[in-house]
Amino acid sequence: MVSIASHCGEISPERLSTHKGTTNILSAQTQPFGLYIHTPFCLQRCHYCDFFTMPRVGERDEQFRPFLDALDSELQSQLSLFASRTLRSIFLGGGTPSLLKPSELEKIFEAIQKVFSWDDTCEVTLEVNPDTLDLDKARAFRSLGINRISMGLQALDEDALRLLGREHNIEQARYCVDVAREAGFDNINLDMIYGRPKQTLSGWERELQELLEWEPEHVSLYELILEPGTPMTRAVRKGELVLPEEETRLEMYRLARELMCEGGMQWYEVSNYAKPNRESRHNLDNWRGGEYLGVGPGAHSFGLLSPWGERRANPRNLPLYTSQPDAAPWHPREAEDVCKDALLNGLRLREGFQHKPFHETYGLTFSTQTLEKLPSLQESGYLDVEEERWVLTPRGMELLDAILVYLDPQPAD
Numbered sequence: 091m092v093s094i095a096s097h098c099g100e101i102s103p104e105r106l107s108t109h110k111g112t113t114n115i116l117s118a119q120t121q122p123f124g125l126y127i128h129t130p131f132c133l134q135r136c137h138y139c140d141f142f143t144m145p146r147v148g149e150r151d152e153q154f155r156p157f158l159d160a161l162d163s164e165l166q167s168q169l170s171l172f173a174s175r176t177l178r179s180i181f182l183g184g185g186t187p188s189l190l191k192p193s194e195l196e197k198i199f200e201a202i203q204k205v206f207s208w209d210d211t212c213e214v215t216l217e218v219n220p221d222t223l224d225l226d227k228a229r230a231f232r233s234l235g236i237n238r239i240s241m242g243l244q245a246l247d248e249d250a251l252r253l254l255g256r257e258h259n260i261e262q263a264r265y266c267v268d269v270a271r272e273a274g275f276d277n278i279n280l281d282m283i284y285g286r287p288k289q290t291l292s293g294w295e296r297e298l299q300e301l302l303e304w305e306p307e308h309v310s311l312y313e314l315i316l317e318p319g320t321p322m323t324r325a326v327r328k329g330e331l332v333l334p335e336e337e338t339r340l341e342m343y344r345l346a347r348e349l350m351c352e353g354g355m356q357w358y359e360v361s362n363y364a365k366p367n368r369e370s371r372h373n374l375d376n377w378r379g380g381e382y383l384g385v386g387p388g389a390h391s392f393g394l395l396s397p398w399g400e401r402r403a404n405p406r407n408l409p410l411y412t413s414q415p416d417a418a419p420w421h422p423r424e425a426e427d428v429c430k431d432a433l434l435n436g437l438r439l440r441e442g443f444q445h446k447p448f449h450e451t452y453g454l455t456f457s458t459q460t461l462e463k464l465p466s467l468q469e470s471g472y473l474d475v476e477e478e479r480w481v482l483t484p485r486g487m488e489l490l491d492a493i494l495v496y497l498d499p500q501p502a503d
């Protein structure tokens with residue numbers, strides 16, 4: 091008699107047998123997966139940011155201790171669901187997790203090891219802000235097993251850094267990359283933002299060329315998004331700041347693609363580039379539909395705990411989270427969610443969306459209304475359909491959001 095422990099008791103074979111994807115759900119319980127840990131503190135709040143984070147205030151340990159205790163407790167609470175699953179990746183994000191002391195990270199890793207198995211092949215990424223790392227700290231992080239640094243560079247222009255509300259300058263960022271290299275990190279990602287107020291195409295070209303000279307293994311280039319309620323959004327709405335025209339932002343995207351590829355980076359996701367075999371394993375696994383557990387305030391999780399998978403979202407509220415770190419419930423996905431998630435994640439990848447594994451995992455296929463729209467996308471040069479693989483062309487990638495709305499992914503009846 092097979093049963094799988096779940097947050098809502100046991101999932102019975104009867105419940106499983108109502109779906110065609112049963113075999114894959116059971117085998118998924120032994121598949122490796124990812125762990126995301128959210129640290130909700132930053133030195134300051136950047137002007138464009140709407141992540142769940144708060145400024146560092148007051149006595150440091152008093153602010154951090156309740157969070158660290160809650161994290162430990164949340165990890166232990168997942169033991170019954172995920173005991174002994176092998177971690178393929180750990181991503182320490184935030185916020186600014188590089189504000190953690192090495193001794194605090196060591197305790198977090200000890201807590202992880204009580205729940206998961208994890209070896210040297212695991213990708214362990216730490217998000218770093220340039221004003222929070224020195225050589226001693228970098229060496230300590232490396233010796234703890236962290237093997238990938240993801241740095242929030244955001245701009246290689248001092249005026250732009252001030253406009254974005256970043257605390258660091260270019261010299262600090264360069265120093266941060268240098269100490270990471272000296273400490274032995276051979277896998278570094280640099281995040282940049284384009285489409286910023288006052289930014290020009292020629293200025294962006296100069297920044298990208300300098301970025302390549304820094305020789306990162308991975309680069310993420312995101313267009314500035316005006317999130318509701320941020321100082322940046324308010325300034326743009328009031329006309330105090332002006333974004334580049336839409337056509338210029340599109341040219342910036344195309345220029346980035348061209349320069350990164352000329353510089354030896356492979357374009358593997360709508361906004362991400364990597365040297366060969368240096369893709370972000372954590373993100374790539376998630377985009378390919380893999381499971382991940384998110385711990386910490388505001389963290390999201392996805393698990394194949396029932397046939398169509400379940401999601402969980404921790405509260406974006408530190409006191410609420412620390413008072414009940416394991417309270418967030420898992421919610422089963424509906425068939426429509428499964429279809430939307432699959433296309434949203436699959437089409438953003440240059441490898442595209444693969445229909446066969448999707449069907450084998452979930453026992454679902456797309457509605458006639460969705461499938462009938464594919465030929466028009468092909469005729470317009472936005473989509474290639476190869477066997478069972480749907481791949482957006484470079485022109486299609488530029489319209490990813492609009493294409494997803496147009497396809498309106500729905501399951502067949």
Ligand code: SF4
Pocket residue numbers: 131132134135136139140141143184185186219242
């Ligand atoms: S450092 Fe990152 S998470 Fe923190 S406020 Fe700035 S953008 Fe947000």
